[in-house]
Amino acid sequence: MPLTSKNIVIGASGLIGGALYDQLKKSGQEVLGTYTHRPRMPDLIKLDMEGDNFSDLCELVGAEDNVYIMSAYSNPSWIYKNREAAEKLNLTGTIRLIDALRSKNPRIIFMSSVEVFDGLKGGYREFDQPKPLNYYGALKFEIEEYLKNTFEKSTIIRTGWNIGLDARSRCVVKLTYDSLLESNARMANDNYFSISDVRDTAEVLRLLSGYPEVRELHICADEVINRAALAKLIQDTSKNGQKMGYRECSFLDIEYSEPRGRVNDLDNSLSKALLGASYRKALDIITDKVRFIDAQQQE
Secondary structure: OOOOOOOEEEOOOOHHHHHHHHHHHHHOEEEEEOOOOOOOOOOOOOOOOOOOHHHHHHHHOOOOEEEOOOOOOHHHHHHHOHHHHHHHHHHHHHOOOOOHHHOOOOOEEOOOOOOOOOOOOOEEOOOOOOOOHHHHHHHHHHHHHHHHOOOOOOOEEEEEEEEOOOOOOHHHHHHHHEEEEEEOOOOOOEEEEOOEHHHHHHHHHHHHHHOOOOOOEOOOOOEEEEEEHHHHHHHHHOOEEEEEEEOEEEEHHHHOOOOOOEOOOOOOHHHHHHHOOOOOOOOHHHHHHHHHHHHHHHH
């Protein structure tokens, strides 16, 4: 299958964007990456999504290229408290970028989220109707709709928690690990979600460069994760397990600043059928991350 001329990763300093950038380079595909504040590596291009007019970027883009939009605020709690700042990047800046790219007519691959769904049934597939509960999900869904209605050459990707061996990354394993070291930790035994090794996510995104006909795709590991079961696995695996504790509870007992989905897992069967995608086992992903955190704690 022929490769496109090049790939542009917007947000190559982030967890998923950085993994994608590395994967594309290793595969021999031509790739350009952007950063906003801190470059992961010296060859990235600075891009201010909130203030740039994107003219310099557009000079580098052609109709045969893939533009991956990975740059966004992704912490729902922070977004709830900072709605105006989040909107400037996740909505206004992203739409401005899409509009600026329109005359170049590349393919846009947009990283959305499982948070566009209502979390009532789980096992969400690409054809399920989004119904976001929180502002983060609402912003993602608005971009999804904008692309579907105005940009024919686009692909929407949805994923859950991505986990990488990166000390700066915010993930469900690290958040749960930290909570277990605090007093009065509570873990819902009826809260379910999807995870993915960020390297698997990056590889599926790379494979997408050769499949322009794919319009929507879900990326995640095969297994569905339960919050209380995750807590037990972390406690059993960690060298600090004897310091950890929690009480099982219902999802309704957990107070969030705004609504969250209780059953928020994705179905990945389309990615496996169309692209031949394969995913690391959730147990291995979690265990590796716990060992990484343990090592970080000792430094």
